Amino acid sequence: MKTHTLVVLMQDRPGVLNRAVSMFRRRGYNIASLAVGHTETPGISRMTVVVESDQIEQVVKQLYRLIEVLKVSDVTADPTVEREMALIKLHVPGQQRAEIVALTEVFGAKIVDVASNTMVIEMTGGPSKVENFIDMVRPFGIKEMMRTGRIAMVRGPRGHSGADLVEASWQSEGMGTVGTVAQ
């Protein structure tokens, strides 16, 4: 199945994440990664979701059916900056520290905690870079690891500003020709 990265802008209301995730579950769409957070515009949240699906058009349409979803973009083919973060706690006896320090420097990772036998490393980067780094440090002995979902942003002036959506939003008066409530 093909992997797609979707950027979803939605109104920040209680339950909206639940609605989206519940829709993925019941329709059998597989979420590989998910990250949600605030945007530059108050009241609008942004979700980056990596989906494995051969019916991406259906996935997008089903997301749009949710009342609070404002915009869905499949950015898979677009030039994007994609980032994930991992916190990795390694078992590091004193004599191996230098080796780890060298590796973290090569990958641009950060050592955020050092104890007598462990180190915690913060690794931020594109998905494959994070993956590579994990492979490199695995032989030292990973005691704990936590990874975030992927976040993505399209490069250049084009993008997904929440403010644009609010500007362009629409008032529903006069809409709804189907089964309109009798007045």
Add this chain to the structure above:
Amino acid sequence: MSEKRTGAQILCEALIQNGVNVMFGIPGGAIMPFYFAMWEYRDQLRHVLCRHEQGAGHAAEGYARSTGQVGVCIGTSGPGTTNLVTPIADAWMDSTAMLAITGQVSSAVLGKDAFQETDITGITMPITKHNYLIKNVDEIAYAIKEALHIASTGRPGPVLVDITKDALQATTVPDYSKKIFMPGYRPTVQGSKKQVRNAMEMMLGSKKPLLMIGNGVIMANATAEVRAFAERYKLPVVTTLHGLGGFPEDHELCIGMPGMHGWVHVNRAIQEADFLLNIGGRFDDRVTGKASTFAPNASIVHVDIDPSEIGKNIAVDVPIVGDAKVVLLSLLEEEPEERKVAEFHGHAGEWLGKIRELQQKHQHKQQYLNRPDTSMLLPHDVYAAMTKMINERGNYRVVTDVGQHQMWAAQLLDWYQPRTHITSGGAGTMGFAVPAAMGVAVANPQDTVWAVCGDGGFQMTNQEMATVMQEGIKNIKVAIINNGYLGMVRQWQELFENKRYSGTPLSGPNFQKLAEAYGWKGITVESVDQVEAAIAEAYATDGPVLIDFRVEREVNVFPMVPQNKSIGEMITE
């Protein structure tokens, strides 16, 4: 305007202001403040006290489906709302405009497993178009406005508004003037002109065209436009289960119902067609059979107001997102060269002739004539009398339940008018008919409303007969096609499971006596010669009537496409 009101009063006023005048429900602890306030508004807001929330929900559906307005149902927290889940799911599957108002425990105990607390917004998330949990009295007026708007526009559907008891009791100065603001909800009404042109070009290039119409045509009140379009281009018209009544069945272009229990000639026509224009149908699996084998030779144009329906089950060549009526008007505006149209008429006429030939060969055999030589009462006898008698008298609605009787009604009654055939299609909810018919009867006091049920479905919700009596509803007649089985399951067991009738033989009470116990008139019919007299008596009775038609027990619905088979492979006897 500056007077303070309780949340419950605001709820009543918001409903009235947004056009609601009837509600079906049952009170309980959490929703009590609403019932307290409702009393003040009883002249504008009629409340029909049901016997079960499922009945209230189906009644709201019947109300909505027969009028095009939003049907409103009410339940209290906990079991009161979970009992509404089935009708909500039913409304979701059949795109029925419904507003469910549910009481919730006070916000102070919300999330603490309080008495009669259930997470109804969580439960109904997958089966509502949208839902709300309101904990603040200031949000009630706007939420009701928005909920009714969502339920009734675009592709209609159920919306649930769950309101905590303390929000109903709290007071505030209401603001009803807030404008609807939903940047994420913009149903596309106008179809793309370019796609409309593409569709026309594709159609005129075809030689074996079909027009298929579904629920969307009826909900958009587009039957006149469908007729004008079909007549303009002489298109043979297929009506899906929910499209029945969207095009008159005695029209020379109407060929009938497709699908699992559709007519052989219709399914064959679909398999042979080189062009299929589906307006407002969703290519349900009961219509398509095995989807990969459906209409293999046809270019397909699909018109639907919900973009997610297009390409979901069947790949289409031309997608048109829009309201059925608006798109049909765009199609009618097209002015192709008359020479092309004349040529097309020629092909379409020849094609229709071919379909009619097939029909001669297959349908009549199935319709009434394929009746074993017996004096026993067959379901077909009931329908033959019924279609004649209800059409002679006019002003009728027929609400069917789910199962064999439902398919026979679809096949054997003649449908002429939109919103006269109301059934549970997508969800297939047994127990739908009696309460839904009650909702139809409340909304349409001028019509005679027939609930046609099996003896199985009838027994699921028949307690609403008491509601009918209490409310003084007189224009409802129930016909039970009583074969002492859960008949459709029995039919499958007969055909595919070597007659292992596991869990299908069904006993019931004496339905005539049951009716009489409720204060209805009850009639038992056991032979062919009593059928017409019983229906006539039902019409002559000024009040609710139940007729128990005790039919031959093991009759099957044919034609039939076995599940997951191509619609080209039909069992005809």
